Amino acid sequence: MTAGPSPIRRVIAVLAAALVAVVFISMQSSPLGGSVWEQIWLSTFGTGLGTTSVLQLAMPILFAGLAAAVCQRTGMWNIGIPGQMIMGAWTATWVAYHLSGVPQAPLVLAMMAAGVIGGGLWMLLPALARVYLGVSEIIGTLLLNFVAIQWLIYWTGGPWANTNQNGGGTLIAKPLPAQATLPQFTIGSTTIGLALLIGVALAVVLAAVYRYTQFGYRSALAESGDELVRYAGISVWRTRLVTLVLSGGIAGLGGVLLVLDQLHVLSTSLTADNSGYVGIVAAALAGNALLGVVPSALLFGFLAAIGSALQIMDVSGEIVTLLTGLVLIIACINVGKPRFLARRSSARGTSPPSAPAPEPAPTLDEVAK
Amino acid sequence: MSPATPDNGVGTVPGGASSPPGTAALELTGIVKSFGSQRALDGVNFELRGGEVHTLLGENGAGKTTLMNIASGMLRADAGSIAVDGKKVSIPTPAVAMSYGIGMVHQHYRLVERLTVAENLAIGWHETPRVVSRGALVDWAAEVCDRYGLQVEPRAAVDTLSAGERQRVAIVRALSRGARILILDEPTALLTPHEADALFENVRRMAGEGHGVVFISHKLREVMEISDRISVLRGGQLVATLARADAEVRELARMTVATDVPDVPVERASKSGRPILVATGASVGDHDEGRLHEIDLEIREHEVLGVAGVSGNGQVQLAELLTGTCEHDSGTVTQFEGGEAVNPTKGVGHIPEHHSQGLALAASLEFNAVLRSITKPPLRRGLVISRRRLRTAARELVDRAGLKKLQVQRPAGTLSGGQMQRLLVHRELDAGSRLLVAVHPTRGLDVAATNHVQMELLAARDRGVAVVLISEDLDEVLEMSDRIVVLYEGRIAGELARPEFDRNRLGLLMGGAA
Numbered sequence: 084m085t086a087g088p089s090p091i092r093r094v095i096a097v098l099a100a101a102l103v104a105v106v107f108i109s110m111q112s113s114p115l116g117g118s119v120w121e122q123i124w125l126s127t128f129g130t131g132l133g134t135t136s137v138l139q140l141a142m143p144i145l146f147a148g149l150a151a152a153v154c155q156r157t158g159m160w161n162i163g164i165p166g167q168m169i170m171g172a173w174t175a176t177w178v179a180y181h182l183s184g185v186p187q188a189p190l191v192l193a194m195m196a197a198g199v200i201g202g203g204l205w206m207l208l209p210a211l212a213r214v215y216l217g218v219s220e221i222i223g224t225l226l227l228n229f230v231a232i233q234w235l236i237y238w239t240g241g242p243w244a245n246t247n248q249n250g251g252g253t254l255i256a257k258p259l260p261a262q263a264t265l266p267q268f269t270i271g272s273t274t275i276g277l278a279l280l281i282g283v284a285l286a287v288v289l290a291a292v293y294r295y296t297q298f299g300y301r302s303a304l305a306e307s308g309d310e311l312v313r314y315a316g317i318s319v320w321r322t323r324l325v326t327l328v329l330s331g332g333i334a335g336l337g338g339v340l341l342v343l344d345q346l347h348v349l350s351t352s353l354t355a356d357n358s359g360y361v362g363i364v365a366a367a368l369a370g371n372a373l374l375g376v377v378p379s380a381l382l383f384g385f386l387a388a389i390g391s392a393l394q395i396m397d398v399s400g401e402i403v404t405l406l407t408g409l410v411l412i413i414a415c416i417n418v419g420k421p422r423f424l425a426r427r428s429s430a431r432g433t434s435p436p437s438a439p440a441p442e443p444a445p446t447l448d449e450v451a452k
Numbered sequence: 453m454s455p456a457t458p459d460n461g462v463g464t465v466p467g468g469a470s471s472p473p474g475t476a477a478l479e480l481t482g483i484v485k486s487f488g489s490q491r492a493l494d495g496v497n498f499e500l501r502g503g504e505v506h507t508l509l510g511e512n513g514a515g516k517t518t519l520m521n522i523a524s525g526m527l528r529a530d531a532g533s534i535a536v537d538g539k540k541v542s543i544p545t546p547a548v549a550m551s552y553g554i555g556m557v558h559q560h561y562r563l564v565e566r567l568t569v570a571e572n573l574a575i576g577w578h579e580t581p582r583v584v585s586r587g588a589l590v591d592w593a594a595e596v597c598d599r600y601g602l603q604v605e606p607r608a609a610v611d612t613l614s615a616g617e618r619q620r621v622a623i624v625r626a627l628s629r630g631a632r633i634l635i636l637d638e639p640t641a642l643l644t645p646h647e648a649d650a651l652f653e654n655v656r657r658m659a660g661e662g663h664g665v666v667f668i669s670h671k672l673r674e675v676m677e678i679s680d681r682i683s684v685l686r687g688g689q690l691v692a693t694l695a696r697a698d699a700e701v702r703e704l705a706r707m708t709v710a711t712d713v714p715d716v717p718v719e720r721a722s723k724s725g726r727p728i729l730v731a732t733g734a735s736v737g738d739h740d741e742g743r744l745h746e747i748d749l750e751i752r753e754h755e756v757l758g759v760a761g762v763s764g765n766g767q768v769q770l771a772e773l774l775t776g777t778c779e780h781d782s783g784t785v786t787q788f789e790g791g792e793a794v795n796p797t798k799g800v801g802h803i804p805e806h807h808s809q810g811l812a813l814a815a816s817l818e819f820n821a822v823l824r825s826i827t828k829p830p831l832r833r834g835l836v837i838s839r840r841r842l843r844t845a846a847r848e849l850v851d852r853a854g855l856k857k858l859q860v861q862r863p864a865g866t867l868s869g870g871q872m873q874r875l876l877v878h879r880e881l882d883a884g885s886r887l888l889v890a891v892h893p894t895r896g897l898d899v900a901a902t903n904h905v906q907m908e909l910l911a912a913r914d915r916g917v918a919v920v921l922i923s924e925d926l927d928e929v930l931e932m933s934d935r936i937v938v939l940y941e942g943r944i945a946g947e948l949a950r951p952e953f954d955r956n957r958l959g960l961l962m963g964g965a966a
């Protein structure tokens with residue numbers, strides 16, 4: 084129902100980006116000896132450790148991608164995913180500090196719930212502004228990112244600061260209760276976090292909701308534009324409000340899971356990997372198909388792993404940022420473009436017009452004289 | 453040379469460069485075009501001579517627009533060849549088409565809404581200098597409009613213009629760039645009868661100057677009036693090309709749609725029912741803008757109420773008022789069902805002025821088909837939508853709209869103009885179980901579909917639905933209505949019951965002269 088880029092174009096996007104990557108990476112040489120390609124292979128799918136890191140990097144991108152896609156499915160943008168991740172993680176941390184004696188399962192569930200609530204509430208202000216005042220949600224959500232980052236710095240550097248630890252440039256909060264972790268499953272030498280599986284399950288549930296419920300159809304209607312909505316006489320303001328808050332909640336959950344699964348403490352490195360923004364690109368690449376976000380997030384996890392591998396080798400990891408941008412541009416080229424490109428290429432063989440050009444009407448120059 | 457295009461020495465009249473009358477100016481041979489698995493054109497031959505008006509006739513989806521898009525460089529054919537003045541050419545883009553003197557005026561004109569007329573004339577043309585003063589631009593535009601005898605204020609922003617004026621801008625733009633072959637795709641669909649007459653006069657003059665004109669229309673009466681030759685397309689194939697002298701309306705209709713088209717019954721039992729909607733002193737919008745002033749209107753079951761009037765006299769606002777999609781500022785509007793007051797949006801169908809207003813063009817046919825019923829049982833049960841029922845309901849509606857061959861997963865935006873209108877009309881016929889407000893319901897429909905929709909509207913009336921028919925087509929209003937009100941400058945200027953219908957009197961009321 085969503086008019087995203089066609090699957091063919093998505094594949095082209097990835098291939099084109101890969102081509103650029105090949106060119107750039109081939110120009111690098113590895114200081115560790117051996118080829119750059121070998122290093123990349125070893126640090127991604129070539130080893131269990133590499134695979135584990137790809138999956139870990141993909142996890143927050145998956146949640147961010149789902150948060151972005153949900154909004155897009157109603158014709159809106161959520162640019163505030165990093166902020167919502169922070170607020171989700173913050174709220175969960177607050178809960179954990181107060182429930183330190185509670186056993187693992189209830190504590191983790193309470194933290195996850197708190198994360199959803201924190202992210203969702205953080206979205207409430209831009210959501211209400213959008214629905215009641217018509218203020219663009221793009222601006223509202225984006226601005227709140229900066230507020231959230233300051234909030235995180237304040238708490239990790241102030242009231243919750245961990246005075247026993249020097250994190251270098253990173254501010255780190257007091258440790259969480261030891262039982263605040265999520266299980267990991269090991270298959271061979273690869274480890275899969277429960278968090279990633281939760282993300283996949285969420286994608287499945289959301290896909291079903293959008294396909295089989297009234298809410299999904301109202302969203303599709305909202306995506307089709309205000310004029311049609313007004314004409315159809317079906318009210319969608321509630322759909323928009325719920326969508327925005329849901330999107331914030333998903334992002335918040337992503338933030339908590341990042342803490343529970345990988346960081347194990349609230350710190351300013353929460354948004355260091357830019358997963359909140361990369362998720363938007365991942366959603367675009369998936370054409371906002373909710374199940375499509377899963378492979379798309381894995382792809383970006385893979386790219387991120389390449390990036391860190393290159394960095395370790397002292398080769399510029401910026402290539403990954405470049406690739407991400409490139410994929411976004413190619414994936415988002417609008418529907419009219421490929422036809423234009425096709426036309427251009429087939430026009431090459433055309434001889435210039437040979438028919439006698441008819442006498443034109445007076446030209447501007449002539450009249451201007 | 454026509455006196456309407458004075459030669460003042462600044463340039464020569466393009467008519468002088470046209471191909472001699474009678475020879476083929478544009479020749480399309482064996483044109484084939486498929487969209488995915490669907491073949492839209494299947495080896496079509498078409499020839500346009502200099503100085504002739506050649507009408508392209510065909511049912512909705514026959515391939516008329518596609519064929520002309522190929523001639524004007526909007527689309528590329530899969531096979532076949534194009535010749536201009538006997539020379540084989542390749543036309544990959546509209547700019548190349550223009551360089552061969554082929555200009556197309558699309559149904560929605562493709563103008564930049566926010567720019568002025570002068571800017572629209574100059575934009576995107578290689579001969580426009582990179583730097584030009586506003587004054588020079590306006591002078592030039594005025595001169596060009598004058599040259600072709602098509603008057604439009606060059607300083608006016610396009611979004612303030614009427615459909616007829618926009619069309620003139622589009623035509624002048626094509627002519628000023630040297631078009632000798634002008635393709636007009638359903639040019640009269642959005643025009644008032646008066647504007648259409650002016651267009652015909654211009655078309656005749658252009659033909660007189662040696663231009664070739666391709667004219668696409670579903671209105672057989674005007675086809676007979678304007679054409680020199682008529683070609684009929686059906687299912688992507690050319691059925692016949694005949695001279696006007698050999699053509700006859702009934703025969704043309706049969707050739708176009710391959711069936712006989714029955715007449716709409718003239719005699720109808722009138723059965724006036726209970727009121728469905730009562731408006732007293734209802735006003736909408738800013739008074740200066742000529743919206744609606746103090747409308748008193750009663751709409752009843754079992755009745756087709758025709759609303760006649762020149763467009764822009766409050767038709768759009770009236771439709772929105774009646775369908776409950778806009779608020780009225782004063783007065784009252786009460787809606788009834790079986791004598792009881794009801795929620796104003798209950799059982800209301802609304803065919804809006806443009807099909808794009810009622811369709812999600814990027815979404816599938818299926819989604820569009822169920823757009824109005826999706827949030828209600830039986831498609832919805834609780835919070836869940838039944839996919840199976842949705843699919844059946846959508847397929848059933850699409851078939852009923854005469855679009856049997858089309859896949860329901862296609863985006864609605866890829867339908868032909870008439871196919872979109874069919875889908876929309878049939879969906880709203882279903883939605884309007886109590887009140888159906890139809891604005892130009894047969895706009896863009898072929899003869900058979902027009903007839904079918906008119907029959908459906910009458911059938912709805914016989915079921916007890918109150919039908920409000922808002923149209924500029926006086927013939928249609930006279931033929932269909934049980935009662936007619938005339939809208940003039942946002943007021944109801946008069947009301948006639950079927951026995952007292954009188955074309956002259958209506959004409960006067962529509963002009964504000966009574």
Ligand SMILES: Nc1ncnc2c1ncn2[C@@H]1O[C@H](COP(=O)(O)OP(=O)(O)OP(=O)(O)O)[C@@H](O)[C@H]1O
Nearest residue numbers: 487492512513514515516517518866868869870871
């Ligand atoms: N972009 C597209 N993708 C798929 N099918 C298309 C596309 N454009 C047109 N078609 C199909 O090709 C056929 C011919 O369409 P076309 O627009 O030429 O019809 P038409 O004769 O102009 O009809 P109308 O009288 O309704 O304007 C239709 O069946 C239409 O659905």
Ligand SMILES: [Mg+2]
Nearest residue numbers: 516517868869
């Ligand atoms: Mg058409």
